[in-house]
Amino acid sequence: DVKVTQSSRYLVKRTGEKVFLECVQDMDHENMFWYRQDPGLGLRLIYFSYDVKMKEKGDIPEGYSVSREKKERFSLILESASTNQTSMYLCATLSVGLAGGEQYFGPGTRLTVT
Amino acid sequence: AQKITQTQPGMFVQEKEAVTLDCTYDTSDQSYGLFWYKQPSSGEMIFLIYQGSYDEQNATEGRYSLNFQKARKSANLVISASQLGDSAMYFCAMREGDGGADGLTFGKGTHLIIQP
Numbered sequence: 001d002v003k004v005t006q007s008s009r010y011l012v013k014r015t016g017e018k019v020f021l022e023c024v025q026d027m028d029h030e031n032m033f034w035y036r037q038d039p040g041l042g043l044r045l046i047y048f049s050y051d052v053k054m055k056e057k058g059d060i061p062e063g064y065s066v067s068r069e070k071k072e073r074f075s076l077i078l079e080s081a082s083t084n085q086t087s088m089y090l091c092a093t094l095s096v097g098l099a100g101g102e103q104y105f106g107p108g109t110r111l112t113v114t
Numbered sequence: 115a116q117k118i119t120q121t122q123p124g125m126f127v128q129e130k131e132a133v134t135l136d137c138t139y140d141t142s143d144q145s146y147g148l149f150w151y152k153q154p155s156s157g158e159m160i161f162l163i164y165q166g167s168y169d170e171q172n173a174t175e176g177r178y179s180l181n182f183q184k185a186r187k188s189a190n191l192v193i194s195a196s197q198l199g200d201s202a203m204y205f206c207a208m209r210e211g212d213g214g215a216d217g218l219t220f221g222k223g224t225h226l227i228i229q230p
Contacts, residue, residue, distance in 0.1 A: 030215075031214075031215050033217050035217075035220075040123075040222055041222060042118075042205060042220040042221055042222040042223050043205065043207075043218075043220040044220070045217040045218075045219075048215075048216065048217050050215055056216075058217060088157065090159065092159075094214050094215065101147050101164075101209045101212075101213055101214025101215075101218075102149065102161050102164060102214075103161075103214070103217075103218060104161075105151075105158065105159035107157060107158050108157045108158070108159075110157075
């Protein structure tokens with residue numbers, strides 16, 4: 001079974017802090033994704049990565065950056081957290097070989113910025 | 115324009131009844147894929163079913179089936195014989211093109227509540 005883990009289930013940070021959300025997968029998948037989920041808005045893609053050191057902006061990249069130094073780890077960085085970044089953050093992976101393109105999700109990190 | 119539209123923010127259904135969750139999509143790609151995910155209150159996203167744009171038959175997975183009407187651009191999820199454990203948020207999502215490396219586009223979700 002694919003396992004995608006996220007460093008924290010719940011996180012509380014103050015406005016202006018630098019925040020790191022970590023995602024690790026154990027299936028050697030090339031592609032990794034960060035989404036945020038807000039009530040009534042569904043999931044929105046923040047950033048994604050095709051491979052180590054590769055990154056691409058998704059639909060809502062403003063206020064975020066990412067890092068992928070190793071294939072199994074994809075980090076989401078909030079350089080200066082703001083209250084409007086309070087949300088649920090979901091990491092996902094994809095193996096290019098899968099015909100359907102199904103994504104495997106981590107358990108999510110619920111971030112509160114005060 | 116929204117690429118994935120789920121018109122039912124919430125639904126209440128009696129246990130053991132069949133449920134249809136609506137999803138319409140918008141894409142100009144010939145090759146695409148449609149997915150349904152379930153998100154219980156615990157928060158994890160659970161993959162339910164997939165339909166490729168070139169698949170001629172509707173996808174089925176146990177009690178889940180996908181009613182794919184390509185000309186109408188709809189991909190409704192049908193849950194037969196609903197159970198209390200089916201209560202959750204349900205998301206329709208689309209992959210445009212092949213592979214899915216650019217991520218999925220999600221709808222806003224439908225909150226399904228199964229009543230005993």
